[in-house]
Amino acid sequence: MYYIGRSEADSPEVDNEVLIEAKDTYLRVGSFVNCKITSAGEFDLFAVPF
Amino acid sequence: MRTKSTKNNRVNVITLGCSKNVVDSEVLMGQLLANDIEAVHESKTMASDIVIINTCGFIDNAKQESIDTILHFAKEKAAGKIDKLIVTGCLSERYKPDLEKEIPNVDHFFGTRDLPLLLNTLGADYKNELVGERMLTTPRHFAYLKISEGCDRPCSFCAIPLMRGNHISKPIEKLVAEATELAAKGTKELLLIAQDSTYYGLDIYKDRKLADLMRALAKVEGIEWIRLHYAFPSGFPEDILDVMREEPTICKYLDIPLQHISDAMLKSMRRGTTRKKTYELLTRIREKVPGITIRTTMIAGYPGETEQDHQEMLQFIKEARFDRLGIFTYSHEENTHAYSLIDDVPEEVKQDRVAAVMALQQEISAEINEAKVGRIEKSLLTEKRECIILAVRKPILRK
Numbered sequence: 001m002y003y004i005g006r007s008e009a010d011s012p013e014v015d016n017e018v019l020i021e022a023k024d025t026y027l028r029v030g031s032f033v034n035c036k037i038t039s040a041g042e043f044d045l046f047a048v049p050f
Numbered sequence: 051m052r053t054k055s056t057k058n059n060r061v062n063v064i065t066l067g068c069s070k071n072v073v074d075s076e077v078l079m080g081q082l083l084a085n086d087i088e089a090v091h092e093s094k095t096m097a098s099d100i101v102i103i104n105t106c107g108f109i110d111n112a113k114q115e116s117i118d119t120i121l122h123f124a125k126e127k128a129a130g131k132i133d134k135l136i137v138t139g140c141l142s143e144r145y146k147p148d149l150e151k152e153i154p155n156v157d158h159f160f161g162t163r164d165l166p167l168l169l170n171t172l173g174a175d176y177k178n179e180l181v182g183e184r185m186l187t188t189p190r191h192f193a194y195l196k197i198s199e200g201c202d203r204p205c206s207f208c209a210i211p212l213m214r215g216n217h218i219s220k221p222i223e224k225l226v227a228e229a230t231e232l233a234a235k236g237t238k239e240l241l242l243i244a245q246d247s248t249y250y251g252l253d254i255y256k257d258r259k260l261a262d263l264m265r266a267l268a269k270v271e272g273i274e275w276i277r278l279h280y281a282f283p284s285g286f287p288e289d290i291l292d293v294m295r296e297e298p299t300i301c302k303y304l305d306i307p308l309q310h311i312s313d314a315m316l317k318s319m320r321r322g323t324t325r326k327k328t329y330e331l332l333t334r335i336r337e338k339v340p341g342i343t344i345r346t347t348m349i350a351g352y353p354g355e356t357e358q359d360h361q362e363m364l365q366f367i368k369e370a371r372f373d374r375l376g377i378f379t380y381s382h383e384e385n386t387h388a389y390s391l392i393d394d395v396p397e398e399v400k401q402d403r404v405a406a407v408m409a410l411q412q413e414i415s416a417e418i419n420e421a422k423v424g425r426i427e428k429s430l431l432t433e434k435r436e437c438i439i440l441a442v443r444k445p446i447l448r449k
Contacts, residue, residue: 001434001435001436002435002437003431003433003434004431004432004435005429005430005431006301006429006430006432007428007429008301008343008427009343009373009429010425011241011279011305011345012071012188012192014374014376015345015374015430016374016415016419016441018427020431023125027431029191029432029433029434030086030189030190030238030430030432031152031430032238032274032428032429032430032431033428033431034426034427034428034429035427035429036424036425036426037084037424037426039423040135040416040419040420041416041417041419042319042361042412042416043414043415044419045419045422045423045427047427050426
């Protein structure tokens with residue numbers, strides 16, 4: 001399962017997003033989660049829950 | 051002719067333009083609900099008898115989008131698919147007589163300060179006691195908080211004061227009450243918006259009070275992130291930087307529209323700042339708030355912009371290394387100060403300059419992103435997806 005998130009550096013609508021791959025972790029939309037950035041695209045960041 | 055009572059008819063509200071307009075739509079919908087009128091926001095599935103379009107009148111593309119939307123629904127009305135069509139917001143504030151003449155099938159045009167009149171045409175009353183109450187249209191976890199209305203700035207290119215009037219700040223205690231109510235509804239992130247957020251307080255408190263407001267909002271329980279947008283650079287209240295550094299719920303994030311860096315351009319744009327002051331301000335912002343994310347917007351092809359001015363902008367962007375940057379081509383707007391100048395930069399040159407800036411910014415953004423690999427970032431989850439391919443990118447440009 002994948003989640004779309006925003007870090008402190010990302011404002012909604014206008015900024016980039018953090019794309020989080022969470023294979024074995026249940027996460028709830030609307031909650032905060034610490035994640036580790038694993039790679040970077042030109043725009044978005046890819047991460048996994050930490 | 052049908053003689054349905056408007057009561058209990060569903061109203062579909064369409065919002066165009068910026069986040070300030072989103073808030074206005076939310077206030078309008080809050081008032082409709084309080085009058086027992088069902089309101090939906092941009093519903094494509096639910097049939098509505100009444101459509102209200104909240105328009106944008108800022109620059110050429112935005113105006114065209116608003117006009118196209120009005121024409122679309124005017125056609126729907128002509129075809130009998132809707133009963134009533136109302137147009138409100140910035141475009142109709144600015145061009146009401148022209149729109150009335152040119153576009154048939156619209157029942158009423160209202161300006162940005164006509165909400166009570168608009169409600170009356172639907173058999174509803176404006177309820178004063180509801181001030182601050184809105185029907186939220188954003189996802190549950192974030193909401194906009196409009197801290198003031200209007201703008202007292204004289205920027206030469208900008209039509210907003212024509213449509214939104216003078217700056218009026220909302221008192222701190224009202225905004226804290228609004229934020230507390232939003233937190234109770236589940237809002238976790240507040241986006242502070244205004245036409246000019248750093249002017250906050252000058253009208254009602256005779257002093258810039260944004261730092262006090264931010265400290266007060268930081269105490270609202272349940273709000274975990276507070277983000278500042280539309281911070282005008284001239285007269286920038288630097289005490290907000292201390293608040294950003296000290297208050298954990300204030301995001302280390304600043305949206306500061308700079309528009310240009312060349313002194314000739316800044317002067318003609320009547321921005322009240324200079325190249326030197328801009329560089330110095332950015333240095334102080336980064337010194338006082340280490341790790342801050344800075345977003346800015348620029349204008350390409352303002353009247354009289356030379357190749358050298360454009361090169362100066364590129365050099366500035368290279369040096370300043372903004373985390374986020376949006377750029378627009380200059381739009382020649384009637385009744386603005388700059389309208390008396392000649393719109394002399396050809397459209398294709400404007401487009402080329404935008405492309406050059408965006409290409410440079412993409413390199414910078416990629417480098418900034420790359421430097422984040424390996425870091426731990428607290429993130430607010432906004433969506434769940436089965437497949438990452440569906441997460442298609444939005445362009446960096448913004449309204």
